[in-house]
Amino acid sequence: MSVSAEICAAVEPCAVGVEYLQWVPGKRHFRCEKLCGIWSTADCSSRYMRAMVGDERVSACRFCPIGAVHAGKVDPNQAATPSAKVKITGRPDNGSRCTRCGRFNLRIIHSGAEICVSCWNRQREWRLGRNSKGKAPITFLPLQVRRVGIMLNGVPCYQMIADTQNEVEPLAKCIRFAHDSVAFHDEQPGLTVWNEQTRSFEYRDRANPGKVMLELNQDGVTRYASVAVDSLSPGDVTAVVRMPTLRLSVYAAADWLGMGEEGDGAEITNEWRPQAIVCSSCSISLVQARRFAGHIECRCPACKSSSTVH
């Protein structure tokens, strides 16, 4: 029997979006997506408490919003989104901004691309293999699949965004396509470990490093499941290690962008442009940056935090 959140909220704390099972009198169970199994809320709570004091064996449960609710550490309504405590006074997105080049007030080609006419034409030439002068486009950066970390019902999940050219684009597309505000996280799905045999990095289960992570795609959401290395089938492909979503405060973002200036950092102009950095104050918007009076300034259009306001 499953118990709805409204009914059990009066008795024990329930995390938003979690369905509880009453199998044994006096105990509640639920499916933990992160640990890929059925757990009692008591075990979940105890793992969370141990993780928060630094027990490495349960480090997967550290900062878990569901564990925090079961341990009675937060109001379940506050834990619904990481941004719940921050006042959102602006919008994370403006529909006339190109998700690829970040320029503003442009005609946008919708149809799933959300890029400006200029970016659309460059992409078309690249697909055709020739530009308007009949030459092969050589400066076009090939499109790739990129991963973003998003929160779904208080649980860290991932989404793969196809056909992206830079690190801003997958995040900007996620925000543009979301019906409601989407919250991002910067967690990795497991420990990143070098595998000497395959000569590549792979993810290992934090709770059991003897297990390797596989990538599962379901209804547009990417999740990771752990399997014992010796039980891998020949067709099983271990998950590709990808960069975590970058989350910084506007102050840290300004420092970070300032350091990358001589390197291959994103182009920063006199106009505000979104960067590949999620604002850590609200977790729902990209940090915007501009160059002003010789400095780099950062701001968040959603929670209005600004690197120039102290």
Ligand SMILES: [Zn+2]
């Ligand atoms: Zn563009």
Ligand SMILES: [Zn+2]
């Ligand atoms: Zn913000």
